[in-house]
Amino acid sequence: MGKDTSVTRLCMPRKPSKGKLPRRARRSLEDRLQRMLQRLPPPERRAVISRLTQAQRERLERWMLAKQASTLDLKHCAEARLASWRSLLRCRGWPQLRGQKRRMDESRGRQRGLYHRIISGRSTYEAVCTAGPFSLCTRQTSNLELAMRYKQVLMSIRRRVEASLDDPQEGFKRAVSMELQQSGFTAKDMNLTFVTRVGARYWVGRSLETPRFSASGDGLEQGFSAWRRLRQARCVVFEGACNELSLLSQHSPGELADAWARLRSVYLDIWEEAGHRQRAARRLARLEARQAPRQQAAERRWRASCAACAETPQAVSVAQGGVAP
Known part of the structure; x- marks a missing residue:
């Protein structure tokens, strides 16, 4: 009767395969908690953080x-290694790396x-x-x-x-x-001063920037108030990364026009409190005029896309009283 080697195989430690790295060390509790918080939506993240004690948060x-x-x-070590390589190339008489003059500046x-x-x-x-x-x-x-x-x-x-x-x-x-x-x-x-910005690429081709506020005393509260007002006016429509046509796929031109009227009014009110409403209004007018051709081209493409979708056989059959497949 042959010798049973199944138990022996189970008890013997497995040899690591060639080319494979050893298993990484177990992550710390803080590392796992941070990764979990990054994956959660903001409301759930705040709920989890609120349940932590002050000592745990610190x-x-x-x-x-x-x-x-x-x-x-x-990062500093990598920059030091790169600098040493550049000095070595210069000593050997090799041609300068592209963009080196800018980095030296x-x-x-x-x-x-x-x-x-x-x-x-x-x-x-x-x-x-x-x-x-x-x-x-x-x-x-x-x-x-x-x-x-x-x-x-x-x-x-x-x-x-x-x-x-x-x-x-x-x-x-x-x-x-x-x-x-x-x-x-x-x-x-x-x-020390600070500003805040809000995205307005669809309407003026760039972000809108508030006046400078002092980072101490009443200036902090004034800056926070301006940030809250702009955020409240801007969040009416989508504010993620997108171009003009992508934004039109989620909101109609009328909705975007109403959102801009509200955001523009709040923005000018903030600059009026700083005493520069007229200057801000003139600047907005220049940016709007510069962005108008691009905005109009995006709206034409959006209307053409809507018209093409409306002329599909499925849309025609539904309009004639048929049943869509």
Whole structure:
């Protein structure tokens, strides 16, 4: 009688197949929770977050900040490796890489998050950053080192907003307050202001931008109020990524015209409160005139598509009293 090797096969450890990597380590609780929250719709996500304790929310925010910091470290390492390769190519006398001059200019201040302007032969720098639905900017300075410090403060605010689980307004307000306290700057020292934008590509070919509001005191509440009013006026129609024809497939030209009238009125009211309604109205008129041919062409294509659908055999049989198959 042959030896039964079934038990032996079950007890012996399996050898890994050639070319296969070992199984990845088990994900942490915070990582799994973040992935689950990203897959949930916003209402369900807020419901889950509301059931977490304050300690659990702070623990999750700390983990997200640490994860973002590690990602930035990896990015800096990759940039350092690329810079070493460029220096090696230059030493060997190889031709310069395409676009290298632009990147060299960026290393002197014209880099992401930092605007460099030359006015009357004098260089000035301004730090900018987007944090959630708001865009922050600082005062212009001729000191590049100071501008870089401003930029680091704005980037820290952005990381806090992205890791925050609170309402966008509360998360932004809290991030600004905490980072200013840690950096030693004040909003007045940096002339820290912010704007918000709302999509209006179908009507004017670009987004609409609010006036600048101070990132402290009453300016915060004024900016939040402008953001809420614009969002309420804009959400009447679809606001995702789409072109003119895609938007017309979901809303009629009349509905889009009514939505624009409402959004335009709210936008001009906000600029009137800032004392620049006439200037904003003139700018809107120029943008509307520039966008009108494109908008009219999209509406003609939409009407032609509707007419073609109405002339199909199925539509004709239904119109004559027949039964659609």
